[in-house]
Structures are given as structure tokens and as C-alpha cells.
Amino acid sequence: MSSSETVPESAGISDLDKRPTTPQPFYWSVCREVWENRSIYVAPILVAIVVLFGFLVSTIGLPERRREVLLLDSAKARAAIEVPYNMAAIMLILTAFVVGVFYCLDALYGERRDRSILFWKSLPVSDSTTLLSKATIPLVVLPLVTFAIVVATQFVMMLWTSVLLISHGMSPASTWTYVPLFRNSFILLYGLAAIALWHAPIYGWALLISGWARRATFLWAVLPFLAVAFFEKITFGTSHFASMLKDRLMGFAPEAFAFQMHSIDCPQLTPLKYLSTPGLWLGLLFAAAFVFAAIRLRRYRGPL
Amino acid sequence: MATIEARGLRKTFGTTVALDGINLHVEEGRILGIIGPNGAGKTTALNAILGLTSYEGELKVLGRDPWTSRDELMRDVSFIADVAVLPRWIRVSQLLDYVAGVHPRFDRAKAENFLARTTIKRTSKVRELSKGMVAQLHLAIVMAIDARLLVLDEPTLGLDILYRKQFYDSLLNDYFDRSRTILVTTHQVEEVQDVLTDLMFIDRGRIVLECSMEEFDSRYLEVMVNPEHLSAARALKPMYERPVFGRSVLLFDRVDRGQLETMGEVRRPSIADLFVAVMSPHSQNVAVSGSARREEPAGQANQIGAAK
Numbered sequence: 001m002s003s004s005e006t007v008p009e010s011a012g013i014s015d016l017d018k019r020p021t022t023p024q025p026f027y028w029s030v031c032r033e034v035w036e037n038r039s040i041y042v043a044p045i046l047v048a049i050v051v052l053f054g055f056l057v058s059t060i061g062l063p064e065r066r067r068e069v070l071l072l073d074s075a076k077a078r079a080a081i082e083v084p085y086n087m088a089a090i091m092l093i094l095t096a097f098v099v100g101v102f103y104c105l106d107a108l109y110g111e112r113r114d115r116s117i118l119f120w121k122s123l124p125v126s127d128s129t130t131l132l133s134k135a136t137i138p139l140v141v142l143p144l145v146t147f148a149i150v151v152a153t154q155f156v157m158m159l160w161t162s163v164l165l166i167s168h169g170m171s172p173a174s175t176w177t178y179v180p181l182f183r184n185s186f187i188l189l190y191g192l193a194a195i196a197l198w199h200a201p202i203y204g205w206a207l208l209i210s211g212w213a214r215r216a217t218f219l220w221a222v223l224p225f226l227a228v229a230f231f232e233k234i235t236f237g238t239s240h241f242a243s244m245l246k247d248r249l250m251g252f253a254p255e256a257f258a259f260q261m262h263s264i265d266c267p268q269l270t271p272l273k274y275l276s277t278p279g280l281w282l283g284l285l286f287a288a289a290f291v292f293a294a295i296r297l298r299r300y301r302g303p304l
Numbered sequence: 305m306a307t308i309e310a311r312g313l314r315k316t317f318g319t320t321v322a323l324d325g326i327n328l329h330v331e332e333g334r335i336l337g338i339i340g341p342n343g344a345g346k347t348t349a350l351n352a353i354l355g356l357t358s359y360e361g362e363l364k365v366l367g368r369d370p371w372t373s374r375d376e377l378m379r380d381v382s383f384i385a386d387v388a389v390l391p392r393w394i395r396v397s398q399l400l401d402y403v404a405g406v407h408p409r410f411d412r413a414k415a416e417n418f419l420a421r422t423t424i425k426r427t428s429k430v431r432e433l434s435k436g437m438v439a440q441l442h443l444a445i446v447m448a449i450d451a452r453l454l455v456l457d458e459p460t461l462g463l464d465i466l467y468r469k470q471f472y473d474s475l476l477n478d479y480f481d482r483s484r485t486i487l488v489t490t491h492q493v494e495e496v497q498d499v500l501t502d503l504m505f506i507d508r509g510r511i512v513l514e515c516s517m518e519e520f521d522s523r524y525l526e527v528m529v530n531p532e533h534l535s536a537a538r539a540l541k542p543m544y545e546r547p548v549f550g551r552s553v554l555l556f557d558r559v560d561r562g563q564l565e566t567m568g569e570v571r572r573p574s575i576a577d578l579f580v581a582v583m584s585p586h587s588q589n590v591a592v593s594g595s596a597r598r599e600e601p602a603g604q605a606n607q608i609g610a611a612k
Contacts, residue, residue, distance in 0.1 A: 028405030035398050036391070116391035121356060122383035125406050126375035299374075302356055 025125045029133035030141065036110075037103055040137060041145050047095045048153045051088045055157050058084065062161065063168035070174060081178040085157060089150045089188060093195065096146040100138030100199070104206030105217040107134045108298060115303040127298040131207065135291055138203040143192040151185050190269055191256065198252035201283045204290030211294045214304060251279055305367055307332050307453050307485040308353060312361035315348050315509075322348040324509035325361065330502075332452070333482040337496050338489045339579055340506040346489040349506070350457050353487070354383055366452060379408055382451040384442050386461045392431035396424060396441065403445055415448035418478075436467035443471060447479045454479070456488040460495070468492065472499050493575040503575065505582055513582050525564055526555050526573040533567035540564075544581030555581045 034040055069080045111117040120130065158179060162172035209221040229242040253259075256274040257267035274280065310328035314321075322345045330336055340346050351357040353365050355374030363370060368377045390399070396419070404412045419426075422440045430438060439459070446454065460468040472495060480486060490496055503520055505513040515523065529537045529552050538545070540563075542554035555573055556564060564570050573581075 023406050023408045025406040028402050031405075032394075032398075032402055035395075036393050111391075114392060115385075115389050118356070118383075118385045118389040119391065121374065122354070122378060122381075123403065123406055124375050124378040124408070129375075299371075300358070302351070 023124070025129045026133055029125060029129055030136050033107075033133060033137050034141065037106075037137070039099055040103065040142060041149075043099045044092055044095050044146055044149045047091055048088075048149050051091055051153060052156060055084055055088070056160065059161065059164055062164055063170055066165065066170065066174065077174070078178040081175060085154050085179050085184070088153050088157065089184075092146050092150050092153070093192070096142045096192075097195075097199065100142050100203055101206050102218075103137055103142075104134070104203045105210050105221060107137075107207055108211035108294065108301070109213065109217050112301060112304045117301065117303060127295045131291055131295045131298065134207060135203065139196050139200060143196045147185075147189055147192055150188055151181070154179070154181060154184065187267065187269065190271070194252050194256035194274055197280060198248070198256075198283060200287035201290065202248065204287035204294075208290045208294045208297070211297045211301060247279065248283065255280070306330060306364075307334075307366060308487070309364045310352075310362065313349070313352060313363055314360040315345075315352060315357065321509050323352070323359070326506075326509070326511055328511075330485060330487070332485055334501045335480065335486040335488070335499060336502040336504060337493070337500040337575075338487065338504050338506055339493055339575065340489075341583060344506045345509040346506055347457055348509075350455055350487065350489065354381065354455055380451055381453045381455065382446045382449050383455045383457075384446055384459045385457045386459070388438075390430045390438055390442055393429060395427060395429050397426045399430070399441070399445070400426075403449075407449060409450040410445075411448045411450065415444050418444035418447060418474075436463050439463055439467060439471060443474060447474065452484055454484065454486045456486065456490075458490055459488065460490065460492060468495055472496065475499075493579065497575050505579060507583060513578075520575075520578075521572060523558050524555065524573050524578055525559065525561060525570055526553055526577060527564045527568045527570050528553050529568040537564075537567045544577075544584065546580075 066081075069077050072080070111120060158175055158181065161175045165172045165175070206217075206221055210217050213220040225241075225245055229239065229245065232241045233239055252274070255277045256270060258270050258273075259267050306329055308328055308330040310326060313323055313326040313328065315323040324345075326345075326349065328349075338346050338349065348357065352359040352363060353370060355365075355370030355372075355377055358371050365377060366380050370377050394402075400412060400415060403410050403415075419441070422437065422444070424433060424437050424441055430441070433441065443459075460471050463471070475486070476499060488496060488500075500517055502516050503514065504511055527537065528548065531551065534552055537552075537554050540556060540559050542556050544555040546553050555577060561570060
């Protein structure tokens, strides 16, 4: 940003040189989303601070417990030591999901509510560019932000544990061998990508509702699904629709990972199985349709 | 190529007719003021021109169809709606970054120069600025865009008189030249009277008057008639008559100035006076329409002013 402020003003330079050579509407539209929605990084950072604080409190008496844990066999020791790190990651992934959904629900509604859609539409940025930049936030930006914050949080947790162990005359090696930060980061990145793609239709639906509803976007987005689920339960006594919804929320896990003994620790990655899941591609198809509909819809939309 | 070319432009919302088959032809280098009562269809017409609403009929702006190619059109068209459309959360510096990043014809240095003349801080958020400062900021951005058409929809609404004056002064001195075209709607007609080159009254979705300002000055005369000449003056079929301080002021269309001067004090009417005359119920039978300019509005009674 500071680079564009150093525009040369010397008299010898022609008008053409003063202007940016090629406009980058997509890049700047993504920037604009991040400027407006600071919750994209503020919310995960706040959650990370809470997690770290909780961890700090939980480490009272850690050295004694660590001595006991190390008496167990290595699999159980690893599980015990890894738990808080996995919990931290899960909390932050959950936060990213909630932030992503609420971001999408406001993305096309907010600009109509505050009339700024008239300003955005007065610039040479197409509805497609606008929508794609908005879809980029939950699909790319939030996963990357989450990744960075999870890794940083886990690193701080490990450092603190090490300091604590060393100050009690113990070796911090158990933490660093049982919590392999590099391998965990790789699993995390894979998991974030799998989750983002699996949830893509949810974000697409939220964007569409956000461009369509005149008020109460959350209710419009959620109530129809609950209504159908209730209707099915009451009328037929079955819950296929509800389990379909649940699968859309959580179904990525059994496809993208192979877990051992119902534990979330140390999962095997199964990318090929994941990529051959029809649910993934069906979801992406729906996501594309929702975003396409939202692009068309924005053309007709003005201030509320 | 005309800047704006519309034929039979029509827009309905349910059973309400917002635009009832308007013909429009605006040449490059004009400043056209569109004046009309609330709900007359001004904003709908501007929205159609800006690609913000769909329409029936033919419309070409700078040779493009605004509805299907809004984003391309916006490289050459700038637009200020009323002052409240800049996003309130954005910082001034972010706004400049963004526009510089997406607009091929934005000259950032120029915008910075305009802003340097104001008290607007780069680090301020729009929500921290006063209404007048927001208008200055938006104007600074728009004036730094090398556009061919500028559309202003009530640009000075809610601004105090100093800002309003400044707004039009900047526009005329630092922005307007004969290669640009400006379209403006406003209720503050007295402020634009000396700015406009062309005038259009619109009511209930139809154009009820269109003329250039030269034509306006030569056609319309207002006379404060001396009481002894009142019946003679009325015989010349004034468009409108109103009492001022116990005397009658009559507004004439195309009546010889010399003849009128024998009856009282003659002066140029204001746009507001003509507007009242054209819009008031008494004068509905003397529908007025420009003759010097282009085609006749479709399906409209085209009586040329009452007097010969």
C-alpha cells in the first residue's frame, strides 16, 4: 500500500506513467473484504488468546503430571501430551467456520444496507469479480489465517511447556518429540483444505441468501433446512434430511482421514479417497451454482 | 456519437410506471440538469443510464448497453449519488488504494492534490468525517477519474451552503471541459442555474420540458405587470401568474420582449419559477416542449408554448 503512495510527481513524467499500468480488481477486492471484515483475523486471534490463557492455567502442576504420563507406554503418552494441541486447533477451525458463515451472510447484505453498493457499482469491477473475491475469503483467506494462527498458538504452547519443564529440571524433549510441529502443520493444512472444499456449498448458500434477503439473513439461510428436517421427522418419522445436513457439516472427516480407534490423534491422510467422494464434487457443484446465482442476482440489487 | 441516446426508455415497478417512454439525446460537452418533483422518475432514469436497473426500450451510453456491460461502462462513467454512499468503515488511504487498484483512469496524485486543499486526514475513517467532508472526498476521487460522463444524483443533498457552492465551483473550474458530459439531478435548482447548458423537466415518468439554457434565456420572460396593463398582459396568454407584493408577476413563453417591456419590469425567470409554472395544475393545458432539440417525446402531446 505504501508503494502506491510514492507516485513520482516530477514534471517530466507523462500522465501515463503516473497511472497504474494494469488494474487488479480481484486482488484489491479481496483486500477490501479484509479491511472491512476485521473479524477474519481478529476473531481467531481472540480465540487463540483465550486458548493460550486456558492452557496457561492448565499447566499448573504440569511437571508432576508429565512425570506420570511418561511412565505410560509411548502411544498413550503421546495421546495425553497431544490433547491440548489438538483442542487448540479444533477450536480455531471451528471459529473459522463460524466467522466464514457470518461473513458470507453479511457480504452482499451489508453493502445494500449501508447503500455502499452504489459506490462499489460505480467502479469498473464486475459482479463476478466481486462475488469471487467474496467467496475467496472463506475458501482461501480464512483457512490460511487459521493455519498461521494455529501454528503460532501451538508453537507458543510448546515454548511455554518447555520453559516450565526446564525450570523444574526436566527435559522438554518429550513435548517436541510427541508433538511434531512440522508434521502437524502439514496435517492441518490438508485438513483445512478438505474442510473448506467440503463446506463450500454452505458458504455459497450463505452468499446467495445474503444477496437475496431483505432482512434476517441468518434465519432465511437456516430455517428452511430446519423446517424440512422437522417436517420429515413429524410426517415420516425418518431423519434422512437431518443426517444429510450433518454429513455436510462433518462428513469430510471420515473421507479425508483414517482414524485409529475413534481417536482424532495421529490420523492417516486419505486424499485419494477424499477426492473420489461423490459428496465432495456434488457439494462443489452446488457451491458453483449458488455463487453463479448470486452473481446474476447482484446485478438486480440496489440499496435496501 | 452521442454520450447518451435513449429511445422509448420505459420502466415499471409492478403497476407503477416510473419511466414512460423517454427519448433522450445528450451530446458530448453538455451539462444537463434533470429537474422534477419527488417520484418523477429522475433517479430511475439515472439508474438505467448507469446500468443499475433493467429497462425496456433502447439505451446506449457511450455506445454501450449499460445493463449488460456496467463494469466496462464504469471505466468511462463516474457517479455520485447522494453523499451517503461511501462505505463508512473505510479509511481515506484505503479508499485511494482501492480506487487506484481497480480503476484504469484514476490519477492518484490528482486526488491527493484535491484532498490537500481540504482538512481530510488520510488516516480518518469515512464515518469520522462530516457530511461535507465526505462529499469533498467523493468529489476528489471522481475528479481524479478521467471519465467522459459524470452522473450526479442529488450530490449536494444535506450539505450547507458553503460546501454546495464549493462543490459546483470545483466541478466547473477543475473538472469540466468540452470533452466531458455531466448529468445532474437536484432540488436546489437556483444553484445549478448558471452551471447548466441544458435543462429538462420530468414528471410522472415523462419529459415535460427540455431546452438549452440559451433557449431558456431567449424564450422565457417574467414581467412584473403594472396594474393598468394586467388585462392586456393576460391577453398574451402567460404560462403562469403569481402575486408578489400585491402585484402580478406573469411568466411568458416566446413573447416579444419589447412588447412586454411596455407593461412592466421584465426579467429573466429562475428555473424554479419556470418549474412551478410548468408543474402547477393550471398550466397543464399548456404542455411545453422544446423544439430546437431533436425528436419529440413519444406519445406526448407536443403543443409548443401557448403564445405566438
